[in-house]
Structures are given as C-alpha cells and as structure tokens.
Amino acid sequence: MHTPDPPPHEQARQALLARTALLDTPAEQAFDRVVQLASALFGVPVALISLVDSERQWFKAKVGVDVCETPRAISFCSHVVSQGDMLVVSNALQDERFAxxxxxxxxxxxxxxxxxxxxLDAQHVIGTLCLLDHRPRRFGPRQQARLQQLADTLCELIRQRMLLQLAEQQSKLLLTVNQAQSSFLLDRDLGAASSTILHSLLAMSQTTLAFIASCQVDDRDSCYLDIPSIAHLDAAALQWLMPQLSHDSRGYRLYGFDHVYGQAIAEGEPLVINQPALYDDSGALAGVQSLLVIPCFFHLSVMGVLVLANRAGGFDQEIVDHLTTxxxxxxxxxxxxxxxxxxxxxxxxxxxxATLDPLTGLLNRRAFLEHCQQNQQRFTRYQQRFSLLMLDLDHFKVLNDRLGHPAGDYVLKEISRQLRRTLREIDSLARWGGEEFCIMLPQEQEQDxxxxxxxxxxxxxxxxxxxxxxxxxxTASIGVATLNASGESTDNLIARADAAMYQAKAAGRNRTWLAAP
Ligand SMILES: Nc1nc2c(ncn2[C@@H]2O[C@H](COP(=O)(O)OP(=O)(O)OP(=O)(O)O)[C@@H](O)[C@H]2O)c(=O)[nH]1
Structure with missing residues (x-):
C-alpha cells in the first residue's frame, strides 16, 4: 500500500480547512443533495464529500456508506490532496498503490x-468529491470533466458559506466595537473596553495574541505606544512581546517608533508578516509565527494600531480586509x-x-487650611502633633514705597524660593496673604x-x-505655635502663631517668638 506524502504547504492547507468550519458539523441538505446528485448522475452506489484532515478523512456528506471517517493513511482521497489532480482508479485490485x-x-x-x-484557492485542496463502486468501471474524460464541474460548484457553495460566516462574525465584531465604545463612554476604562474587543477578535481570527495600542507623546516629547490591555491564549507569544514593553500601573508601553508597529503607523497601511525570520533578521520577531498590524484611523489621522499574532496558516488578504473594516x-x-x-x-x-498663589506658586490660604484640617484629623486619630510658623516680612511697606511694587514682587518671589529650598519635602509652605507666609511642620516638637x-x-x-x-x-518676624496636647482647633493654633508673630515684631523684629500655650 502506498501512502502519499502530504502536499507542500500542508499546515496552511489544514488551517484553510479549519476555517471552512465544516469538520464534525451535522449533515446539511445542500451538501447531501450534491452527493445524491453525483451518485444518480454517474450511476455509482457510493458518493462522498471527503475532507482530508491531519490524521483522517471525514465525510461531510455521504451516500452508500455508514462510516463517517477513515484514517488518512489509507484514504484514496489523500492521493488527490497530495497530487492536486483528479484521481481515477478503474480497478483497485490491479493498482499496486491500493491492491x-x-x-x-x-x-x-x-x-x-x-x-x-x-x-478552495490556487494552492490548497481541502478534500474531494468522490465516487466509489464495488466493481471495476471505466471513467472517461467527459465524465471526469463533469465530476470536476460538480466539485467546483461544491467549492463555490463552501466559499459562499465561509463568506456568510465571515459576514456574521464581522457584524458581531462591529457590535462588540460599538458596545466597547459605549462602555468606555460610561466608565472611562479603555483597558476594559479594549479587552472586550480583543477577546472577540481572538476567537474570530483564530489568533493567539492581540492588543490595541494608541499613539501617545509624553511630557518629554517622546513618542510611545500605550497598550491598555493584551489578550492572549498563548503564554509563549506573550513571552515574545513582554521584553519589548515597559510596564506600569496604567498598562504597557512601547517607546520609540522604530519597530513594525511604527512602520504600519508611518505608512498608514496594514502590515502582514507571515515569515518573521525573513522579514526581520534582528531577532525582534523571534518566537512569533505570524503578525498582522493594522493602523486605526480617525478621519485622516492614525490614532493607533490593532495587532494580532500567531494565526495558523498565516494572515491572508481576506482576513486583512475583514479586520480593516x-x-x-x-x-x-x-x-x-x-x-x-x-x-x-x-x-x-x-x-x-486653584490651590496655588499666582505670584509665588506657593499654596494659597484655602489649600493650606485644608491641609491643616487633614493634619488635625491625623492628630485625632494617631495623636501626631504638628507646628505652625507664621512668618511676616519686616517693613515691607517701606521697601514697596521706596522701590516700587515690582521690587516688592521680586522680593516675595525670591523669599518664597528660598523658603522652599530651606524647608523639607514634608513641610508645607503657603502664602498667607500680602507679605505673610505660613509654614506647617508635621510631627514637630516645639523646640525643633x-x-x-x-x-x-x-x-x-x-x-x-x-x-x-x-x-x-x-528680615522677617516669626511666631511659632505647636498644637497643644488636647488637640486645639486649627483656627486657635493659627491665632496663637499669629499673636506670637506680633510679639516678635513688638520685641524688635527679625526674631522668633514661641506662642503661649
Ligand atoms: N509688591 C507687593 N506688595 C504687597 C503685596 N501684597 C501686599 N503688599 C504690600 O505689603 C505691605 C505690607 O505693609 P504692612 O502691613 O504695613 O507691613 P510692613 O510694612 O511689613 O510692616 P511690619 O509688618 O509691621 O513690619 C503693603 O505696602 C502692601 O501693599 C504684593 O503682592 N506685592
């Protein structure tokens, strides 16, 4: 017995067969009619639509036999698939391949x-329309031509069926994209919205990894792709992608545009890579079997890309057109x-x-007061005290009157900068008003x-x-007050610091004064 070698592109052929979505489906009238017609037309007891899968032939429609599949190794039809032409065996007993x-x-x-x-296409034969008889027969060229016509009509039926399925999937996907848009408008979560689309896409496109990336520019003018979520069915594919990305709490990022996604964005055209090793010898695509990058437009601007990877048999024009919509x-x-x-x-x-003083860029009085309230609550909860410094520049009016308002503004800004530089990160500094500043020192003892x-x-x-x-x-006069142990109100603390500041003024200015308890 002779078992033929698989045809070239066997993997792609099997992927195409899988995409017909015919294997292991129930009987359908349209297919049954074809075998009934073939049996009657050619006067044979058995007619089959045989689909040649990896290890078996499976019959989508049959007349004259009960079995629904046989091993591929013994099937006559695998010879047709391998040689790509019609096979006629008039008497199997006299044929050494089959005797x-x-x-x-x-x-x-x-x-x-x-x-x-x-x-189904120029390269791939997915199976046969075949006739069998229990006795030898002659099957001349005219009969062969008719059988082929019938097979071609059957192929047309299968193509139509695939198109119909594709259209159904497409409308489902469009619906998913619409739902994702609506859900984004409701909850403002791009990660969730894109994840909804991606999981539908994986199922529909028979790929194992998908992500949507949006083009962004950060505050240092660096371009990057923001990837809010990645859907995958294949950990190996994820391992290939991960080293290229940086990761933070907002999701994944891919910096620069010197990569295949950047190329699709720059050209504004889908990029299909079915042989990564030939496309890129840098190793950046090592580990991925096939890749499709589709630019996503809003009007004439590319907003980002849709990326799908690892489709059995690779990406063809049909799927590209389908996804581009x-x-x-x-x-x-x-x-x-x-x-x-x-x-x-x-x-x-x-x-x-709204929280800042426009002249000095320091916190304004309102924001500072809120801050004090928060520390007051911390005291209530954790008994953590804090201190206030009320700082007022001395004789500022004299300076203003002598040198003018711009000189006063300059001094206020320079003093603010100096104070900020001298204080710690945890200290809060505000412009209280005019030439007066207020400083809050958390967890501070009076002496400190x-x-x-x-x-x-x-x-x-x-x-x-x-x-x-x-x-x-x-020079400046500073009043110092520390929250008393019983947890006084913020207003009281401020009033004590203010009173201490006036004491410092009264005592001759350019000095500090500790508030009375
Ligand atoms: N240039 C400038 N001056 C301001 C600003 N806000 C308040 N001032 C001036 O600050 C001065 C405050 O004067 P006073 O309240 O009499 O206080 P002082 O002259 O510093 O005197 P003592 O506090 O008693 O030492 C006034 O001349 C205000 O016009 C500002 O934003 N810019």
Missing part, C-alpha cells in the same frame, strides 16, 4: 474510485479616549491652579520648630538680594 488497502480488500470492497479535488471603529474609540485623557488633564491642572524658625530668620536676613544694582536687606 492491499483495507478499504479494497476489507468489508467496503472498493474497486472503482474517482475523486475530484475540492480546490473594524479598525475605524477602534480608531474612533482611541480618539474619544484621547479627548477624555486631555479633558481629565485640563481638569487636574485647573484644580491644581523654634530651631527651624531661627534658622529661617537667619537665612533670610543674610540673603544677598539685588534689585537694580542695590543690595536689599530683608
């Missing part, structure tokens, strides 16, 4: 076989997401601005707070401030 085949000398007793290839929906989603991110950033910036106030006094007094060639001598 000792169990289908011939066994119960089935095949003598005559004619099988026409089911050729989805990419606009994804592009719109990425655009809406970009608007949302910009809106949130603007909102955060506005909120930040006094020491710091004295250091500030000294630092400001020795500041070499210059205004239009004149050296300015600025």
């Amino acid at each position: 000792d085949n169990p289908l011939v000398n066994g119960k089935l007793g095949i003598r005559f076989y004619a099988g026409a290839p089911l050729r 989805l990419s606009d929906g994804i592009g719109t989603l990425l655009h809406v997401c970009g608007l949302e991110v910009a809106r949130q950033a603007a909102e955060a910036e506005l909120a930040r601005q 707070a006094m020491q710091l106030a004295q250091r500030l006094c000294h630092t400001l007094a020795s500041l070499p401030l210059q205004w239009q060639g004149e050296t300015l001598h600025i």
Whole structure:
C-alpha cells in the first residue's frame, strides 16, 4: 500500500480547512443533495464529500456508506490532496498503490474510485468529491470533466458559506466595537473596553495574541505606544512581546517608533508578516509565527494600531480586509479616549491652579487650611502633633514705597524660593496673604520648630538680594505655635502663631517668638 506524502504547504492547507468550519458539523441538505446528485448522475452506489484532515478523512456528506471517517493513511482521497489532480482508479485490485488497502480488500470492497479535488484557492485542496463502486468501471474524460464541474460548484457553495460566516462574525465584531465604545463612554476604562474587543477578535481570527495600542507623546516629547490591555491564549507569544514593553500601573508601553508597529503607523497601511525570520533578521520577531498590524484611523489621522499574532496558516488578504473594516471603529474609540485623557488633564491642572498663589506658586490660604484640617484629623486619630510658623516680612511697606511694587514682587518671589529650598519635602509652605507666609511642620516638637524658625530668620536676613544694582536687606518676624496636647482647633493654633508673630515684631523684629500655650 502506498501512502502519499502530504502536499507542500500542508499546515496552511489544514488551517484553510479549519476555517471552512465544516469538520464534525451535522449533515446539511445542500451538501447531501450534491452527493445524491453525483451518485444518480454517474450511476455509482457510493458518493462522498471527503475532507482530508491531519490524521483522517471525514465525510461531510455521504451516500452508500455508514462510516463517517477513515484514517488518512489509507484514504484514496489523500492521493488527490497530495497530487492536486483528479484521481481515477478503474480497478483497485490491479493498482499496486491500493491492491492491499483495507478499504479494497476489507468489508467496503472498493474497486472503482474517482475523486475530484475540492480546490478552495490556487494552492490548497481541502478534500474531494468522490465516487466509489464495488466493481471495476471505466471513467472517461467527459465524465471526469463533469465530476470536476460538480466539485467546483461544491467549492463555490463552501466559499459562499465561509463568506456568510465571515459576514456574521464581522457584524458581531462591529457590535462588540460599538458596545466597547459605549462602555468606555460610561466608565472611562479603555483597558476594559479594549479587552472586550480583543477577546472577540481572538476567537474570530483564530489568533493567539492581540492588543490595541494608541499613539501617545509624553511630557518629554517622546513618542510611545500605550497598550491598555493584551489578550492572549498563548503564554509563549506573550513571552515574545513582554521584553519589548515597559510596564506600569496604567498598562504597557512601547517607546520609540522604530519597530513594525511604527512602520504600519508611518505608512498608514496594514502590515502582514507571515515569515518573521525573513522579514526581520534582528531577532525582534523571534518566537512569533505570524503578525498582522493594522493602523486605526480617525478621519485622516492614525490614532493607533490593532495587532494580532500567531494565526495558523498565516494572515491572508481576506482576513486583512475583514479586520480593516473594524479598525475605524477602534480608531474612533482611541480618539474619544484621547479627548477624555486631555479633558481629565485640563481638569487636574485647573484644580491644581486653584490651590496655588499666582505670584509665588506657593499654596494659597484655602489649600493650606485644608491641609491643616487633614493634619488635625491625623492628630485625632494617631495623636501626631504638628507646628505652625507664621512668618511676616519686616517693613515691607517701606521697601514697596521706596522701590516700587515690582521690587516688592521680586522680593516675595525670591523669599518664597528660598523658603522652599530651606524647608523639607514634608513641610508645607503657603502664602498667607500680602507679605505673610505660613509654614506647617508635621510631627514637630516645639523646640525643633523654634530651631527651624531661627534658622529661617537667619537665612533670610543674610540673603544677598539685588534689585537694580542695590543690595536689599530683608528680615522677617516669626511666631511659632505647636498644637497643644488636647488637640486645639486649627483656627486657635493659627491665632496663637499669629499673636506670637506680633510679639516678635513688638520685641524688635527679625526674631522668633514661641506662642503661649
Ligand atoms: N509688591 C507687593 N506688595 C504687597 C503685596 N501684597 C501686599 N503688599 C504690600 O505689603 C505691605 C505690607 O505693609 P504692612 O502691613 O504695613 O507691613 P510692613 O510694612 O511689613 O510692616 P511690619 O509688618 O509691621 O513690619 C503693603 O505696602 C502692601 O501693599 C504684593 O503682592 N506685592
């Protein structure tokens, strides 16, 4: 018995067969009619639609036999698949390839076989439409041509069926993209929205890894791809991708545009890579079997890419066309997401601005008071005390009157900068109003707070401030108050620090004063 070698591109052929979604499906009238017609037309007892799978032939429709599959190794049809042409065996007993085949000398007793290839595309034969008889027959060229016609019609039926399935999947996917857009508008979670799309895509495209990436530019003007979620069925594929990405709490990022995704974005065209080793010898694609990168547009701008990897048999034009129709929906989603991110950033910036003093950039009185309240609560909870320094520049009016308002502004800004530089990160500094500043020192003992106030006094007094060639001598008076052990109110603490500051003024200025308890 002769078992033929598999045809070239056997893997792609099997992938195409899998995509027909015919294997192991129930009988269908349209296919049954074809075998009934073939049996009647050619006057044979057995007619089959045989699909040649990796290890078996499986019959989608049959007349005259009960079995629904036989091993591929003994099947006549595998010869048709391997040679790509029709096979006619007039008398199997006289054919050395089949004489000792169990289908011939066994119960089935095949003598005559004619099988026409089911050729779905130029390269691949997925099976046969075949005729069998228990006695030898002649099967001339005209009959062979008719059988092939019938097989070609059957192929057309299969193609139509695949197109219909594709259209159904496409409308399902479009619906998924629409749902993802709506859910994003509701909960503003791009990771969840893209994950919904990706999981549907994996199932539909028979791939093992998928992600959506949006083009972003960070605050240092570096371009990167933001990848809010990755869907995968294959840990090995993920291992290939991971070393390329950086990861933080917001998701994954891929910096620069010097890679296949950047290429698809720059060219604005889908990029299909079915032989990664030939495409890129740098090793960046080692571990991936096939890759499809589709740019996603909003109007004429590329907002990001849809990436799918590892499709059995690789990516063909049909799947590219199919997925490209989805990419606009994804592009719109990425655009809406970009608007949302910009809106949130603007909102955060506005909120930040509202807490700052415009001249010095320090916290304003309102924000500082909120901060004090929080520390007050911490005291209630953890008994952690804190101190306040009320700092007022001395004779500032004189300086303003003599050198003008711009000189006063300059001094306020320079003093603010110096204070910020002298204080620690955990200390809070605010412009309380006019030439007055307020400082909060967390977990501070009275003596520590006094020491710091004295250091500030000294630092400001020795500041070499210059205004239009004149050296300015600025001093400050500082009142120091520490939250008392019973946890007084913030207002009371501020009032005590303020009163201490006036004591310092009254005592001659350029000094510190510890508030009475
Ligand atoms: N240039 C400038 N001056 C300000 C600003 N806010 C308040 N001032 C001035 O600060 C001065 C405060 O004067 P006073 O309250 O009399 O206090 P002082 O002159 O520092 O005197 P003592 O506090 O008693 O040492 C006034 O001249 C205000 O006009 C500001 O934003 N810029």
